[in-house]
Amino acid sequence: MVCAKPVYRAGKEGVTGGRPPWAARGARGEELVWEMQERIARFDTERFRTLGPGYLALSVAGEAGELANFMKKLWRKDPAIARPDGFAPVTQEDRAQIGDEIADIVMLCVVLANHLGIDVEVELARKLEVIDDRLQTGYFGAEGRT
Numbered sequence: 001m002v003c004a005k006p007v008y009r010a011g012k013e014g015v016t017g018g019r020p021p022w023a024a025r026g027a028r029g030e031e032l033v034w035e036m037q038e039r040i041a042r043f044d045t046e047r048f049r050t051l052g053p054g055y056l057a058l059s060v061a062g063e064a065g066e067l068a069n070f071m072k073k074l075w076r077k078d079p080a081i082a083r084p085d086g087f088a089p090v091t092q093e094d095r096a097q098i099g100d101e102i103a104d105i106v107m108l109c110v111v112l113a114n115h116l117g118i119d120v121e122v123e124l125a126r127k128l129e130v131i132d133d134r135l136q137t138g139y140f141g142a143e144g145r146t
């Protein structure tokens with residue numbers, strides 16, 4: 001779904017002003033997805049060179065590859081990484097590296113979404129409903145609980 005009021009338009013026209021009424025701050029005052037999307041748009045406007053959607057998509061894939069490569073190395077050290085209980089052996093240092101790669105991936109995805117006028121928060125909520133519907137109709141992938 002494309003948001004009615006894009007937070008960013010390609011061509012560095014800048015960020016549209018104001019938080020939409022539905023994007024209320026969290027109960028603890030934390031930054032919500034829309035606010036982070038707007039913040040990344042502002043940073044992108046001020047600091048980044050405009051890249052095309054193809055370049056951005058390849059960059060997302062490249063960063064996902066970096067994450068996968070790091071996880072592969074952890075897997076080599078400890079095959080438990082492949083199992084549902086494999087989170088425990090991941091050290092704090094490894095978690096920091098994983099977090100860094102995740103930030104790269106998410107940021108590039110948000111930049112792509114911003115240029116295309118896609119509201120990430122709306123898309124995340126919609127997708128969770130789609131997955132929930134699938135699970136309720138009996139589709140259970142490896143991640144679904146039966």
Ligand SMILES: [Mg+2]
Nearest residue numbers: 063066101104
């Ligand atoms: Mg990276």
